[in-house]
Amino acid sequence: MSADVRRTVDAVWRIEGARIVGNLARLTGDLGLAEDLAQDAVADALAQWPESGVPQNAAAWLTAVAKRKAIDGWRRRERLDERHSAIAHDLASREGGVPGADDVWEPIDDDVLRLVFTACHPVLAREAQVALTLRLVGGLTTDEIARLFLLPVATVQQRIVRAKKTLSAARVPFEVPDPGEWAARLGPVLGVVYLVFTEGYAATSGERWMRLDLATEALRLGRVLAGLLPREPEVHALLALMEFQASRFAARTAPDGRPILLADQDRSRWDHAQIRRGEAALERADALATARKTGRGPYALQAAIARCHATAQSVESTDWAQVVLLYEALGRLAPNPVVELNRAVAVSQATGPASALLIVDGIAASGALRGSHLLPSVRGELLARLGRREQARAEFAAAVALTSNAREREVLQAKSDAL
């Protein structure tokens, strides 16, 4: 029974956690306090629901209990000021303040939006933003976050506690950013979601090549953001990018767990329903950008590249010239050696390995990507296609030595062995 209640409480938290904490944070003006109060309410639920049964409107119950705890705390410290009496009044307007089936649960989307921007506030380090976003916006338990990131639970707990302290010390208001800051503040929000996705899509460490559960969480967060910020082109573009990339999951891994590279994937195994969701999201992003008279942003360009792959019947029939153009546009928007390297790969398909090698050598000469396995692995690939086998083998060996993902190492070794 109690295990069932635990799972039900987790499910309610999953669905309503963000709105419960958002609501409490707006009323108390303190995100840390709001989260503590919500957790105390969850503890009460775990203690009481096995006896009383799960209330009809569990979210309203949790919110009311948390509010009552807020009042009790202030009463104890005799700090019942105006803000607090507003909550007290709100509680008293219910029948005797007893939460029950009659409670109206009318959460406000704006509270969740405030929560998103606060959890991704620039005073926080990226890993703190990630933990807080998954915890508060995604409604994941600390245990779940730890499992997803292969971290000890204590580490995640500590990150969340520290993040709340940092927000409080910096007196970060529980608000959405001012219009002037909007663009600068939206960036980290999208960055957090995409980081969670990429960590799942191409696990940077460990035995596993993909961690689907992480990528699924990121997609869910992306869809939530698209609902909260329906007018933001880059939000839809990020969602499109993730949908396109995730559509290849089933085809990316062989039965024995080996990764299968794009060129070798059975494209009939791609999730075409998901590709269509990606296309719809990208069309939305493009339409919004056009209406604003802005060009495509970095996520829209990446999504457009991903769409070229997702809608091509084969590697050969991919519109590589278009992919090259999109990478050029992306490089102009945000110069980055990884983008440049990807452009080189596209050029090798569009016009051949020799011109691509020039680009790669340019990156190497600049000193960028030193220490990354990406540069030697692409260079090895190009040299192999040019028939320079010895040099190619040396590059693959260098790449093998630099990667920390066991599965990726196998792929590189296999390429080298095939020469």
Added chain:
Amino acid sequence: MKFMLIMRATEAAKAAYEEIDFAEVINAMGAYNESMIKAGVLLAGEGLADDLSTAFVVDFAGETPIVTDGPYGEIHELFNGFWIIEVSSKEEAVQWASRAPLGAGSKLEVRRVTDMSDFAGHEDNEYIQKEEGWRAEQAER
């Protein structure tokens, strides 16, 4: 985990439904769908037409399939729509399903959508592999 919420209604429930203002029904369904979209869990959903002239049943009992008009036969509950949601647990699916704005006589049958893990040991079967893509395509139509 993906779940399909399959909506079934008895004739009585359908009759009762016709008493309610259609705009009210649309609003309730719209709000329900929107809540799932905003939570990031809704992947697909469709209503099925009651229109008898386009409904038929194919029976495979005999040697050749027999096509008969109408979806009813001896069944007194009619499928009239479905949602596909992606959630983290069965309990979460229970929470969402319980929120559907349906009345007496209506039922939701909820089933987990199979994934590759259900074909463990057969992943390298060419048809299993092909079906993945094909089935996804059909689901979208």
